[in-house]
Amino acid sequence: xxxxxxxxxxxxxxxxxxxxxxxxxxxxxxxxxxxxxxxxxxxxxxxxxxxxxxxxxxxxxxxxxxxxxxxxxxxxxxxxxxxxxxxxxxxxxxxxxxxxxxxxxxxxxxxxxxxxxxxxxxxxxxxxxxxxxxxxxxxxxxxxxxxxxxxxxxxxxxxxxxxxxxxxxxxxxxxxxxxxxxxxxxxxxxxxxxxxxxxxxxxxxxxxxxxxxxxxxxxxxxxxxxxxxxxxxxxxxxxxxxxxxxxxxxxxxxxxxxxxxxxxxxxxxxxxxxxxxxxxxxxxx
Amino acid sequence: xxxxxxxxxxxxxxxxxxxxxxxxxxxxxxxxxxxxxxxxxxxxxxxxxxxxxxxxxxxxxxxxxxxxxxxxxxxxxxxxxxxxxxxxxxxxxxxxxxxxxxxxxxxxxxxxxxxxxxxxxxxxxxxxxxxxxxxxxxxxxxxxxxxxxxxxxxxxxxxxxxxxxxxxxxxxxxxxxxxxxxxxxxxxxxxxxxxxxxxxxxxxxxxxxxxxxxxxxxxxxxxxxxxxxxxxxxxxxxxxxxxxxxxxxxxxxxxxxxxxxxxxxxxxxxxxxxxxxxxxxxxxxxxxxxxxxxxxxxxxxxxxxxxxxxxxxxxxxx
Numbered sequence: 045x046x047x048x049x050x051x052x053x054x055x056x057x058x059x060x061x062x063x064x065x066x067x068x069x070x071x072x073x074x075x076x077x078x079x080x081x082x083x084x085x086x087x088x089x090x091x092x093x094x095x096x097x098x099x100x101x102x103x104x105x106x107x108x109x110x111x112x113x114x115x116x117x118x119x120x121x122x123x124x125x126x127x128x129x130x131x132x133x134x135x136x137x138x139x140x141x142x143x144x145x146x147x148x149x150x151x152x153x154x155x156x157x158x159x160x161x162x163x164x165x166x167x168x169x170x171x172x173x174x175x176x177x178x179x180x181x182x183x184x185x186x187x188x189x190x191x192x193x194x195x196x197x198x199x200x201x202x203x204x205x206x207x208x209x210x211x212x213x214x215x216x217x218x219x220x221x222x223x224x225x226x227x228x229x230x231x232x233x234x235x236x237x238x239x240x241x242x243x244x245x246x247x248x249x250x251x252x253x254x255x256x257x258x259x260x261x262x263x264x265x266x267x268x269x270x271x272x273x274x275x276x277x278x279x280x281x282x283x284x285x286x287x288x289x290x291x292x293x294x295x296x297x298x299x300x301x302x303x304x305x306x307x308x309x310x311x312x313x314x315x316x317x318x319x320x321x322x323x324x325x326x327x328x329x
Numbered sequence: 330x331x332x333x334x335x336x337x338x339x340x341x342x343x344x345x346x347x348x349x350x351x352x353x354x355x356x357x358x359x360x361x362x363x364x365x366x367x368x369x370x371x372x373x374x375x376x377x378x379x380x381x382x383x384x385x386x387x388x389x390x391x392x393x394x395x396x397x398x399x400x401x402x403x404x405x406x407x408x409x410x411x412x413x414x415x416x417x418x419x420x421x422x423x424x425x426x427x428x429x430x431x432x433x434x435x436x437x438x439x440x441x442x443x444x445x446x447x448x449x450x451x452x453x454x455x456x457x458x459x460x461x462x463x464x465x466x467x468x469x470x471x472x473x474x475x476x477x478x479x480x481x482x483x484x485x486x487x488x489x490x491x492x493x494x495x496x497x498x499x500x501x502x503x504x505x506x507x508x509x510x511x512x513x514x515x516x517x518x519x520x521x522x523x524x525x526x527x528x529x530x531x532x533x534x535x536x537x538x539x540x541x542x543x544x545x546x547x548x549x550x551x552x553x554x555x556x557x558x559x560x561x562x563x564x565x566x567x568x569x570x571x572x573x574x575x576x577x578x579x580x581x582x583x584x585x586x587x588x589x590x591x592x593x594x595x596x597x598x599x600x601x602x603x604x605x606x607x608x609x610x611x612x613x614x615x616x617x618x619x620x621x622x623x624x625x626x627x628x629x630x631x632x633x634x635x636x637x638x639x640x641x642x643x644x645x646x647x
Contacts, residue, residue: 125628137450141627145577149618308462308465309462
C-alpha cells in the first residue's frame, strides 16, 4: 500500500519543480540554447529572498518584487551573453558553465557553504479527507496552478506570447513577419528568470539551501523538461508532478541518500528510450 | 591586443616554438628543485596529469564534437579502480592500471550508449548525470570506496618530486604523440567528419555511431590512465573527482588553450594550473576562488577569444 500522504505531498512539491522547470523549457524552446546557468539564477533568487527576508528582515511585499527585479535582470544579462555565442552549442555550453561557476562561487563567498533553513511562514496542517497536509504546501501549489494558468494565457493570447511561439517555431519566418527575434529571445530569458524567482520564493521554506544546489536544481529542471518534452508547458507541469512523487516515494521506501540518483537515472533512461519526452511529439527525420 | 596577436602569429608559426616549449618543460624542475621549492614542481605535475585528460577530452569534445561534460568520470573511474585494487587487493600498479583502463573502457560504452541516441546539449546533461551518479555511488558504498573521505595512503610510484615530474612529463609526451597520431590518421578524419555534419558523414559511408563510440572509448581510456597516474602520485582519491568542478576545470583547460589543437590542451593546463595556484597565494586558501577563476577564464575566453589562445593565431575568431 502506497502511503497516500507522501503521494499527495509529492504532487504538491512536483508542482513547484514544474514551475521552476518551465523557465528552463522556455529558454530552450524560444532561445534554442541550453542555459546551464539556470539552476544558479534560481539559487541567486533563493539567496536574495533569504538575504532580504531573514537577514534584513524586510517585508515580503518589498523583498519579493526586489528579488524578481534582480533575477530578471540577471536572466536577461545571461541570455544576452549566451546570444552572442549561440551559433555554437559547444560555446553556449562553455559560457553557461562558466557563468554558473561564477554565480555559484560568488554565493559561496558571501554566504558560505553551510546549509541554511528557513522556517515556514505559514505553519500548521490542514486535513483533507484524512490526509494531513502542510498548509504552506497547499497554498503554494494553488498559487503555482494560478501562475500556470496565467502563463498559458499570456502565451496563448498576448502579442508577446504570440511572438514567443512564433520564434520557437520558425526564426526566419518570424524575422520576415517583423518580430525582433533577438529581443524576444533575450526577453524569454527574463521571463524564465521571473518564473525561477517565483519558484525560488516558494521553495525557500521547504528545502534547506546551499550554494552548490544550483547544479541539483538544474538537473531537476532538466530531468523534468526531458520527461515532459522540451517546449511543452503542460508536459513540464506533469513531468514535475511525476518526479516530485517519485522523489518522495523513493526517499521514503528506499533511501533518501540515493535520492539524487533517481533524477539522474530518469534523465539517462528517458533520453535513451524516448528522447522527445513523454508528451513531446516524435520528430520525423 | 593587436600586437599580442601579431607576436603570437609569428612565434607560433614556426616549429621552433614547439621545440622551445618542450625544452622549457624539460629543464623546468631545475630551478625550483635547486631552491627547494617542491611545491612549484607539484603544480607542474598536476598540470601534466590534467593536460593528458584535457587532451583526451579534446579528441572527444573537440575533434568529434561530442558535448561530453564528464571527462572527470573516466578519470575518476580509472583512479578509483587503481586505488581500490592497490589498497584493498594489493595488486601491482601495472595490473591495476590495465584493469582501470578496462573498467573505463566499459564505462565509456555505458557513457557512449545514450550518446548514440542524443546529441548537443542533451548529451551534455546525460554525461554530467552519469558523472553525478558515479559520485553519489562512490559516497554511498563507503565499504569499498571509503565514502566521503575517499581512499588514502595509496603507495606512491616514485617518492622524489623531480622524478615524478619527469615521469608525468614522459607520459604527457607519449599521450600527446599518440593523440596526434590518432587525430591525423583516418580515424581522426572520420571524427572530424562526424563533428562537421553527421548526415553528410553518413552519406559518405562513415558509420557515425561506430566512430562516436570509438571516440568516447579513446577519450575514456586515456583519461582513465591519467586517473591512475594521478592516484599513484597523490596517493589519495575522493568522490569529489567526479564532481562537475573537475570536469569544468578540464574543459576550461582545453577551451583556454584552444580546442581541436591538442597542444592547446597542454598550454591550457599549465595556464589554468599556475594562474589558480598563483592566485591562491594572493587570496588565501579559499577553495571557491579557484573555481570562480575557472568560471571567469571560461567566460572571458568564450566571449573574446572563442577558439582559445592557439586559436588567436588563426586570425579572426569566429
